[in-house]
Amino acid sequence: MVIFMLVWQGLEEFFQVVEQGSFTKAAKELDVSTSHISRQLTQLESRLGTRLINRTTRKISLTDAGHQYIISLKNIRQALSDATDHLQGTQQAPQGLIRIxxxxxxxxxxxxxVLAQFMKRYPQVSIEMNFSARNVNLIEEGVDLAIRFGRMQDSNLIARPLCARHMSLVATPTYLNDHGIPTTPEDLIKYNCLVAITNRWRFNIDGKIKEIKVQGNWRSNNPDAIKQACMTDLGIAYLAKDLVQPQVDSGQLVYLLDDYQVNDNANWLVYPKKDLIPHRVRLLIDFLLVHFSEN
Known part of the structure; x- marks a missing residue:
């Protein structure tokens, strides 16, 4: 017990200095003196045999060792929280925050x-939805779940497919009348291509997957912005088929090079590998998987 207390000593002070950004704010948060914070950190660094924080008169910054240590400690603290949540969640109605x-x-x-339906069923659960195109580090930033598109490669995460999502090339009849119709994927280098996630578009050519590097004068990480630019006769877009199907049905857009399309993309539900997943998060994972498998 004494050894455990000694190991834990100074960690909360270290957490607060990192989270608050200064010794003074950390001391205020913990209701202790600044000298107490400094003393605890010095003793912690002495026990570890390495400096965790660079101290200056204006600001603090983590050393490389400090950065790695805080990530590990956050994982440990999250694991303790998850273990408590899991135990309590299996014994009572799920509650708490889920970050997506x-x-x-x-x-x-x-x-x-679907998230709204889940919250109606479990009203004591809160959901925080961050609509970001950034590839968020789920473990470092404490995010429970991510919805991602494409092909999953990160072995540190569990990826469960929600649904297949076929890609398509589209353009307006006006743009094609003015610039001609591409007959092979290689022809795309002659056209103005509207780039969303990547400018390397994948095609099935003679039974092999090949990437064609395209270029154009319009780029956005928002697929709807790409579609709107395409509909104003600006160029050729590479978008999910379900996003453009209504415009194709109405004649506003035309499919191109359908025979070359690669249909191995999907929408994925992604979450960190953990021995214990909070009960509320596990319920939401199952809820989403069942919904999309049935629809």
């Missing part, structure tokens, strides 16, 4: 309504 990140039309129009 994702972006795009699929998340806002198809995932968000």
């Amino acid at each position: 990140t994702g972006a795009g039309d699929f998340v806002s129009k198809q995932v968000a309504p």
